[in-house]
Amino acid sequence: VLVWNDGDGEWQPQALPTAPVTTVAGRTGDVTLTTTDIGGLGTMATEAADDYLSKAGNLSGLDNVGTARSNLGITATGDSLVTAADAAAARAAIGSINRAGDTGIGSLSFAAEANLQLGAYTNAEQATLVTGLAAADRGRSWYNSDTNQIKYWNGSAVVVLGAAGAGLESLGGLSATTQSLAIGTSSTAPSWSSVTDTHTLNIPMASGAGVTAGLLSKADYDTLMAKQDPLGFTPMDSALTAGEIYVGNDSNEAQARALSGDATLSDAGVLTVTGVRGREVASSGVAEGQVYRMDGANTWQPAYLNFSDLKTAGGVQQMPGTSCTAGQTLSWSSVTDTFSCTNIELDASRIVSGTFSNDRIDSVSVDKITSGADQYLTYAPSGTPCTAGQVLVWTELDGGRWICGTVTGSDNLGDHSATQNIALNNYWLSGDGDNEGIRIDASGNVGVGQEANSNAKMAVRGQVLSEIFVDSSSSTSFDFSESNMIFTNSSCGAFTLSNVLEGGSYTLIVSGGTSGTCTFSQTSPDSPTQWRFLPANGPTAAGTISVYSFVRANNIVFISWMTGF
Numbered sequence: 001v002l003v004w005n006d007g008d009g010e011w012q013p014q015a016l017p018t019a020p021v022t023t024v025a026g027r028t029g030d031v032t033l034t035t036t037d038i039g040g041l042g043t044m045a046t047e048a049a050d051d052y053l054s055k056a057g058n059l060s061g062l063d064n065v066g067t068a069r070s071n072l073g074i075t076a077t078g079d080s081l082v083t084a085a086d087a088a089a090a091r092a093a094i095g096s097i098n099r100a101g102d103t104g105i106g107s108l109s110f111a112a113e114a115n116l117q118l119g120a121y122t123n124a125e126q127a128t129l130v131t132g133l134a135a136a137d138r139g140r141s142w143y144n145s146d147t148n149q150i151k152y153w154n155g156s157a158v159v160v161l162g163a164a165g166a167g168l169e170s171l172g173g174l175s176a177t178t179q180s181l182a183i184g185t186s187s188t189a190p191s192w193s194s195v196t197d198t199h200t201l202n203i204p205m206a207s208g209a210g211v212t213a214g215l216l217s218k219a220d221y222d223t224l225m226a227k228q229d230p231l232g233f234t235p236m237d238s239a240l241t242a243g244e245i246y247v248g249n250d251s252n253e254a255q256a257r258a259l260s261g262d263a264t265l266s267d268a269g270v271l272t273v274t275g276v277r278g279r280e281v282a283s284s285g286v287a288e289g290q291v292y293r294m295d296g297a298n299t300w301q302p303a304y305l306n307f308s309d310l311k312t313a314g315g316v317q318q319m320p321g322t323s324c325t326a327g328q329t330l331s332w333s334s335v336t337d338t339f340s341c342t343n344i345e346l347d348a349s350r351i352v353s354g355t356f357s358n359d360r361i362d363s364v365s366v367d368k369i370t371s372g373a374d375q376y377l378t379y380a381p382s383g384t385p386c387t388a389g390q391v392l393v394w395t396e397l398d399g400g401r402w403i404c405g406t407v408t409g410s411d412n413l414g415d416h417s418a419t420q421n422i423a424l425n426n427y428w429l430s431g432d433g434d435n436e437g438i439r440i441d442a443s444g445n446v447g448v449g450q451e452a453n454s455n456a457k458m459a460v461r462g463q464v465l466s467e468i469f470v471d472s473s474s475s476t477s478f479d480f481s482e483s484n485m486i487f488t489n490s491s492c493g494a495f496t497l498s499n500v501l502e503g504g505s506y507t508l509i510v511s512g513g514t515s516g517t518c519t520f521s522q523t524s525p526d527s528p529t530q531w532r533f534l535p536a537n538g539p540t541a542a543g544t545i546s547v548y549s550f551v552r553a554n555n556i557v558f559i560s561w562m563t564g565f
Contacts, residue, residue: 492516
């Protein structure tokens with residue numbers, strides 16, 4: 001409860017006694033207080049009605065007992081104390097408050113420039129107070145000196161008394177009644193700083209050192225707006241998990257996906273095929289000439305292809321299970337789509353070319369094979385075979401026949417016309433018959449002065465010379481079909497070239513002494529789309545020779561040139 005303290009001149013909280021009162025003024029039983037038991041009451045009674053309690057004195061010392069009693073509303077006479085009923089009547093008459101505690105005292109009315117000072121509690125004292133409050137104590141009020149707030153008990157909890165008109169209690173941790181806003185640039189990111197009565201919004205410049213988020217200046221904004229226009233699509237993220245690739249999805253957007261199925265992809269970009277149509281491919285190496293063949297374990301294994309691997313559309317083996325014997329051949333049946341071994345049986349009338357052994361030509365003489373019109377080809381004239389170095393020579397003897405003989409002189413190959421390709425049969429095309437000259441392999445690769453190289457269409461051992469064409473007429477037109485290298489007495493100007501062909505390399509040497517800039521064009525057999533110079537084209541040095549080198553590729557002529565020789 002609130003109890004008045006004369007020494008401090010204020011109301012102070014005081015806990016109610018936990019035990020009943022046993023004595024009053026040192027006496028027990030029914031006690032009647034005398035003037036000696038209440039000090040200061042006399043002074044109180046003579047003062048104005050608005051300050052009774054703080055000016056109390058002894059009733060026996062009253063200067064004007066009648067005035068005091070009148071002010072107190074006391075009807076008794078003499079110095080005896082008032083009764084309880086008289087005291088209540090007096091308080092009701094003057095509106096005074098019982099310092100020991102009153103209820104239902106009605107409204108309080110303060111004089112001008114008067115105030116009410118509530119009891120002050122710290123946070124700790126407030127916590128102690130609240131533990132003893134109940135619903136019946138609602139309305140109890142006090143001042144919290146730690147938070148500088150007036151608080152009251154609403155019957156179940158402590159409530160801060162708000163100012164009239166919804167006044168500011170606290171903003172950003174500040175409780176000053178007048179607060180202001182400001183703008184600052186400190187910090188490394190936009191943030192509020194609340195100190196005393198000012199809330200500062202700090203927005204640093206984004207260009208500052210260590211700033212993680214901030215304000216963009218007009219200059220930086222202009223620079224940003226001058227950057228790349230919007231792409232119109234979502235660019236791919238440069239961060240990509242090892243072994244993944246970008247694949248377009250059904251929304252036409254690139255998505256990172258790990259390769260799966262019949263192949264794997266390493267983070268080095270190496271694609272390894274591990275299966276075909278869901279069937280595993282053996283990891284063992286494949287030798288030259290082998291193919292992948294499905295084995296009985298549903299795995300592709302490297303193997304050489306055999307005749308036994310050929311199957312019909314129904315899966316039946318096409319080739320016979322055993323090898324054919326001598327004198328047999330493979331015959332195909334269109335009915336079964338299979339091959340079988342059959343004996344070779346051919347009517348002689350069907351033989352139009354080829355060579356037979358002696359035991360296969362019983363119907364003719366042992367030393368000849370007829371070639372029609374009473375002519376025959378002999379392999380052993382008169383029963384004597386030809387000797388080494390002899391050739392078959394046609395003779396008109398006996399109506400015309402071939403005999404063993406020798407060839408005198410040389411044969412002029414130029415008076416023969418080939419009726420089929422010439423097969424060198426892995427021999428040299430040589431000027432003297434030695435192992436030198438030109439060698440052509442079965443793939444058409446040519447070797448000059450060496451064996452043909454399977455990695456190149458032509459391989460040459462030794463120096464290759466191209467004759468230089470010298471133009472002494474100071475022409476401005478040059479035909480590289482004459483030579484891949486042309487020397488001219490002309491000075492640089494507008495030159496017309498011919499036969500600068502795709503894939504070819506050419507050189508033009510200009511010896512004219514007059515300084516000039518060479519330009520080039522071509523109309524025969526075609527016109528390249530571009531002529532590119534390195535270094536940039538320019539005038540030649542007077543009195544010197546200049547060299548221009550040409551390479552044509554993809555319809556572009558690349559020209560490198562030097563002057564001052």
